[in-house]
Amino acid sequence: MTETWVRNCWYVAAPAHEIGRELLARTFLNTPVVLFRREDGTAVALEDRCSHRFLPLSKGFLVGDRVQCGYHGMEFGCDGACEHVPGQKSIPPGADIKSFPIAEKWQFVWIWMGDAELADEDLIPDIPRNDHPDWTPIVGDTLYIRGDYRLFLDNLMDPSHVSFVHRTTLGTDDVAEIPQIASQDGDVVKVTRWILDRPVAPVYAKVSKLTRFGEFKDNVDRWQIMTFTAPHMVEVDMGSCLAGTGALDGDRSQGFELYSYNLITPETEKTSWYFWSHTRPFAHDNQELTDTIRANFIEAFMEDIDVIEGVQAGLDRHPHLTPVNIGVDGGAIRARRVIGKMIAEEEDLIAEQDAAQVHAAE
Amino acid sequence: MTETWVRNCWYVAAPAHEIGRELLARTFLNTPVVLFRREDGTAVALEDRCSHRFLPLSKGFLVGDRVQCGYHGMEFGCDGACEHVPGQKSIPPGADIKSFPIAEKWQFVWIWMGDAELADEDLIPDIPRNDHPDWTPIVGDTLYIRGDYRLFLDNLMDPSHVSFVHRTTLGTDDVAEIPQIASQDGDVVKVTRWILDRPVAPVYAKVSKLTRFGEFKDNVDRWQIMTFTAPHMVEVDMGSCLAGTGALDGDRSQGFELYSYNLITPETEKTSWYFWSHTRPFAHDNQELTDTIRANFIEAFMEDIDVIEGVQAGLDRHPHLTPVNIGVDGGAIRARRVIGKMIAEEEDLIAEQDAAQVHAAE
Amino acid sequence: MTETWVRNCWYVAAPAHEIGRELLARTFLNTPVVLFRREDGTAVALEDRCSHRFLPLSKGFLVGDRVQCGYHGMEFGCDGACEHVPGQKSIPPGADIKSFPIAEKWQFVWIWMGDAELADEDLIPDIPRNDHPDWTPIVGDTLYIRGDYRLFLDNLMDPSHVSFVHRTTLGTDDVAEIPQIASQDGDVVKVTRWILDRPVAPVYAKVSKLTRFGEFKDNVDRWQIMTFTAPHMVEVDMGSCLAGTGALDGDRSQGFELYSYNLITPETEKTSWYFWSHTRPFAHDNQELTDTIRANFIEAFMEDIDVIEGVQAGLDRHPHLTPVNIGVDGGAIRARRVIGKMIAEEEDLIAEQDAAQVHAAE
Secondary structure, eight states: OOOOSEEEEEEEEEGGGGGSSOOEEEETTTTTEEEEOTTTTTTEEEOOOOOTTOOGGGSSSTTTTTTOOOOOOEEEEESOOOEOTTTSSSSTTOOOBOOOEEEEEEEEEEOOOOOOHHHHHGGGGOOOOOOOOTTTTEEOOOEESOOHHHHHHHHTTOGHHHHHOTTTTTTTTTTTTSSOOOEEEEEEEEEEEOOOOOOOOHHHHHHHTSTTOOOOOOOEEEEEEEETTTEEEEEEEEEEETTTSSSGGGGTEEEOOOOOOOOEEEEEEEEEEEEEEESSSSSSSHHHHHHHHHHHHHHHHHHHHHHHHHHHHHHHOTTTTOOOOOOOGGHHHHHHHHHHHHHHHHHHHHHHHHHHHHHOOO | OOOOOSSSSSSEEEEEEOSSSSSSEEEEEEEEEEEEEESSEEEEEEEETTTTTOOOOSSEEEEEEEEEOOOTTEEEEEEEEEEEEEEEESTTOOOOOOOOOOEETTTTTEEEOSSSSGGGGGOOOGGGGGOOOOOOEEEEEHHHHHHHHHHHHHHHOOGGGGGHTTTTTTTTTTOOOOOOOOETTTTEEEEEEEEEEEEOOOOHHHHHTTTTOOOOOOEEEEEEEEEETTTEEEEEEEOOOOOESSGGGGTTTTTEEEEEEEEEEEEETEEEEEEEOOOOOHHHHHHHHHHHHHHHHHHHHHHHHHHHHHHHHHHHHOOOOOOOOOGGGGGHHHHHHHHHHHHHHHHHHHHHHHHHHHHOOO | OSSOOOOOSEEEEGGGOSSSSOOOEEEEEEEEEEEEEEETEEEEEEEEEEEOOOOOOGSEETTTTTEOOOOOOEEEOSSSSSEOTTTSSSSTOOOOOOBBEEETTTEEEEOOOOOOGOGGGGGSSGGGGGOOOOOOOEEEEOOSSSSSSHHHHHHHGGGHHHHHTTTTTTTOOTTTTTTOOEEEEETEEEEEEEEEEEEEOOHHHHHHHHTTTTOOOOOOEEEEEEEEETEEEEEEEEEETTTSSSGGGGTTTTTEEEEOOOOOOOEEETTTEEEEEEEEEETTHHHHHHHHHHHHHHHHHHHHHHHHHHHHHHHHHHHOOOHHHOGGGGHHHHHHHHHHHHHHHHHHHHHHHHHHHHHHOO
8 A cells, every 4th residue: 555655854853842851752754752851852763662572661760861661671872772771781683773863944844754874954844933033932832633744734735724613813804715825836836815805803802902003993915925945845935914014015114924834744544743833023032922823723633633633534534536626726736746746756765675675586 | 435324314403492592512423513503593504614624614604694704804605605705706516515405393403414416304213202292301401422433322222221220219129120122013122121110210209209199109010112213313201100900001190201302413423413302291391300310310421421422431441252142132133124224225326326327327 | 263371271250259140241261250249259250231122231220149131121031031021021042151160269260262171170270478467468450461461471481671661660680681480391481589788678678677677788589480370370479588587598588578469361362461479478468568568569461462562573573583492481481381282272172172073973
């Protein structure tokens, strides 16, 4: 069976603040992993399995830079090598476990679940606003979804659902009919929607009140610009300015903009991890604003998760029916097509490597 | 695999009082359905699935007489036709969903899960006492059973279990040996048991005290007459009169009678919905009596459900053993035989239709 | 598929104190059993299934020495014979259920799940200290493990895990490197470890304080001697004496010894029952000591169960990988080899019996 995910890419394993000197168990692409930091602060990812009796290492202890199994005390180094077996001098063959390439960038810790030789840190997608003096990021705690990771990407690539799923937060009346435009440039897919001269959305009203812009009493021009970076990230450029003050032409001075970064990592075929940050280029020290953005967007995410889990359940109980596509799927369909192409290329690569091995052996 | 249920018949979907302007999700015969009433009060049943991404429609909203999906706002009419897709003018082919024939009668809402062309309201079984000025019905809330619907029919067609399952409610001592007589007339199966000149059962004692009959201090003649109407209904005619006052010959003036109607609808092969009403031809305005009957019978139903779920679990864990039949199974065996015959006839009908189609195509 | 357990042996069904005049449901070797005592106190084990509709008999009632089904009142004697069917005189063929050989010895009730003709009470393993005037036994309540019974035997046959699993109870620092010696004599496997001249373990310190030995202020010589009796029992001879007072040569007068008996009975391939007793030859009437031993060892067992369930989960999620053995597995590997040999012998016996039947039939 074809896999539903790309293997050779950097997935987010956790926001940087969640990994420390406690052992953290998390499964990615069906593989159980244990995460921690060395004494020098470097993040490490090992297979979450003692090679002896398969007790998850995350049930053990961190002793210096080694993980000690909680059953018989076998110790593993950060490269997965078994370095000590209590009661004996020698290490039995096959006792080493797998370690995974890991990198820390943009306030996230990234893991490479595929061929370790291909793990080039230059392939980590760009999120410069998470580390830029002009921008204040909010890096969220990990969220969990009982749904295929692609269902969350579908959701992120479609601004129209806001009117129905987020009635009390991001939605506004009567904008459901406003079209969104999907486009593609290589593997990058973009969806754009402009909502011109309409009342401000509830969340933006709250945000605005806490800033120099004050209450938006008049209508605004609002934009939602989603950019998909394969195979798992959606940047959302969103904001509102007073109507007619030039936002459509690039002048965002009469309102505000937020950028959110949304990264989905598959846990299994039907469960996923959701990682996110929100950044803003204003009101940097306003803690009340930070708290307001965080709380309101988490509320909206929970509405998304509820819908995505409903869709997963609906697909599961109708395995013989085919979903119908509609206009708003333009971005999601393009994004899935890019993912599908990457998976196919990986499988071709593996087939070529296998053929080369057979040839070399002959 | 042969199905375990008849498709072409009216099943109860809900008691009428449970369906309103809230979307109600309920699965029948493995098919998820959403139930609601139009603005004019008519009940409607649609497939509980948006054709777009399969989010259950029951997670959406009722907008006038349309169901609006909670994800992208697609709207479906009461016939299942997709009538609106936000953001576009046209409706994509295949967007319609299924609607189910529905009828309201005898204070129940009935659904037809089979071939809609065969859905004739005259086929709804008769429950006239639920709508008759001389009778006061109590229509219960829906109960749920983790067991094959036929296990509940077995239970209903067997008065003898009362002595063991309902010791504190319907049971009386020393009546377990009194025989019950099963008979069949066409597809109608009847089980009759008369318990003559014995102390009154605990529930009947409570009921009697609240009526003009007062406390039954002397023995009574008690009857239990179960009538099975295929494939899912059991009417129970039950009551007690002072012993020797002619009940056996039809004179029920020296005591009281109750009729209960019990309708079981399969949810899946191993789970079911239980719908019930109890009617009485006396003490119409006595609310305390109504409450007493309702509370005591629900207590007894819970005892039945506990046993039925135990039987289902017992059958599941011994798949290779065959149950042994005993005398009291006479009614249940006949009822199951009628159901089996109806299922076989349906399968023959489908095979004939298939053959006719092949013939027409040749 | 080869079974993972021996059938023809006495397994503990329950500690004697758990079986009485209430029906107790418990599954052994995938077979549901109902346990109770006759009016004369003798323990009985029947198949937990009414032959009529498969309601577990444990949901019924004990009437004298018969079990009465909670559905239709069918009654079964202690040999499994159906002795009464309410409402009829005759017993239908096939209505009898299975009974299991049962015996009570050493404060445990034992059950024989295999060929009843081979059930010889002389085959019950010896636990004389549970019934000896010089020893005070504590017989624990049944514990439940979500793991293969052999994983618990592995655990019991390995003293080295104490340093990692039981840090706060049985463990002491720096003893993990002290070797343990495994040996085998026929089907009996033994593991011995002596920890000489070290501080006392936390639990032993608590126990000692409550006895005439008082606080152990100086180092002790500590022993752990595990003896496996196939296929399910591990005796643990353990204790500590003041260092250098001759314990190694058999003089245990300057400290104390405890014997524990640990019996594991499979429920299913991946779940087990754990039965245990602890006996001591001192401070017989010291209730505080009894309570201390019981509470501390239950705490340690819970730590073991947590690890065993983690190992079972780890094995389940890596079905294609093979565990690596290390030195401390010497006892466990020998014990599993004995169990494997016994299972193979049973299968040969069954094959021989089958062949003999075929031969006789020809």
